[in-house]
Amino acid sequence: MNSSSYLSGTLLAIALGTVSATAHAGKTFDAVKSKDQVVCGVNTSAPGFSGADSKGEWAGLDVDLCRAIAAAVLGDAGKVKYVPLNPPQRFTALQSGEIDVLARNTTWSMTRDVSLGVVFAGINYYDGQGFMVPKKFNISSAKQLKNAEICLQSGTTSEKNVADYLTTHGIPYKSVVFDSPEAAHTAFFGGRCQVISTDMSELAGIRTQNPKADDYVILPDVISKEPLGPAVRRGDDEWFAIVKWALFAMQNAEEYGITQANVDQVKTDSKDPNIQRLLGTSEDMGKLLGLDKDWAYRIIKQVGNYGESFDRNMGEKSPLKLPRGVNNLWNNGGLMYAPPVR
Structure with missing residues (x-):
């Protein structure tokens, strides 16, 4: 086959979505695996987002995202080190490598997105x-x-x-x-x-x-407008993808009605191709992230879906009792919309 024919065939395969690849997870993930821990920069004075109780147990919407990342990449949602940061410290800590993820109810703005050497991996709370x-x-x-x-x-x-x-x-x-x-x-x-x-x-x-x-x-x-979400260092696309899809997995799980309580049954019984891909019972989508096929299953099993996290940290099951409002899923009148796992 000449080079022109090869190139044409490759482009056609990409267009048809038939090219498969196994991703290498990148330098940040290599460091995370080496220390067997995800280091998350968090807030200590934002109830609902992150905070530690008298026993040192952390909880919150941002904390759950950190736990989801650890569940996906290390197999255990508990393998997280929380680093308290005040506003002036947070971007420096991320830029310097002191933390792997900034999950500190941080607003995604143009200035921050293009001038600080960081990139936002999604929105986990729409605020104002x-x-x-x-x-x-x-x-x-x-x-x-x-x-x-x-x-x-x-x-x-x-x-x-x-x-x-x-x-x-x-x-x-x-x-x-x-x-x-x-x-x-x-x-x-x-x-x-x-x-x-x-x-x-x-x-x-x-x-x-x-x-x-x-x-x-x-x-x-x-x-x-204050779209809040996690950020990672610019330049490590593989780690960026992992953090982004950890959040998307939680949002997709809520859309499909998959919870901590029913994920095992759904994994066994569901014939929905979307759910099968998410839970790793058909195509192995994890390899695209440098992970195994159960990456999203572990997130749901150990942390829960986005709605469960919202309810216990921000919503009716929390002291804040905030309404979902625009933080509802897109098919329930809100703005939360996760790309599909396919």
Whole structure:
């Protein structure tokens, strides 16, 4: 066969989806296997996303994603080291190799995506920025915040969002900036500022942790788009794919009705080709990621699907009791949409 015929045949095979390949998982995965541990950068002051209890047990939506990655690549969701990071530290820790994944309720923005040497691997929570104030002020709208002192976190998108919104509406204010979320929270509840502004989910979380939660109100104004998701270092496409598809596996599992409780039965009984590919009972999709065929089965069995993770960390089974809203699956009125496993 001449080179032209070979090239034509290869292009045709690619177009028809008949080329198969086994991926090498890349340098980050090699390092993960060597240390037998996934190192995840996380938040310590974002209830619902990540946090440790008195026994040192970590839980949260971002924590579950870290556990899903470990289940897929190391066979055990427990093989995760959690590294607490404040906003200014998080990208440096990822860039330097201190962590393998940044799963710290981090907003995917253009600046971060193209200028920091990192790449976002998906969205696991659609959020927006808002404001919380003491109820005694009788404020019902952000447009009533004239001359307010607003607690903000440095190294976040919050500062710019507040400036954009209030300046656009001609509302003077004073920003009071803190290096850590904990410091901003403490200052607000201590009366240092009349207002605190951050993601709506974080406002709901910190309010539930305050003994006088009913003394505070979250205003209805949502002033920004905050798509939150995991990030990895740019340049390791194989690791990027693994992290991305760990999230997609959880989302696809919810769409197909596969849970921790029924995954074994579904794996045995299902005749749906989509489910068979996901659970490794037909085509071996894991080899495309440098993994075995049970990579997604382990995620579901050990961690659960996306809906299960949301319910126990953010939803009705959690202290936050946040509605799914736009974080519902695409076929249930939301924005969560995972590419198919095929």
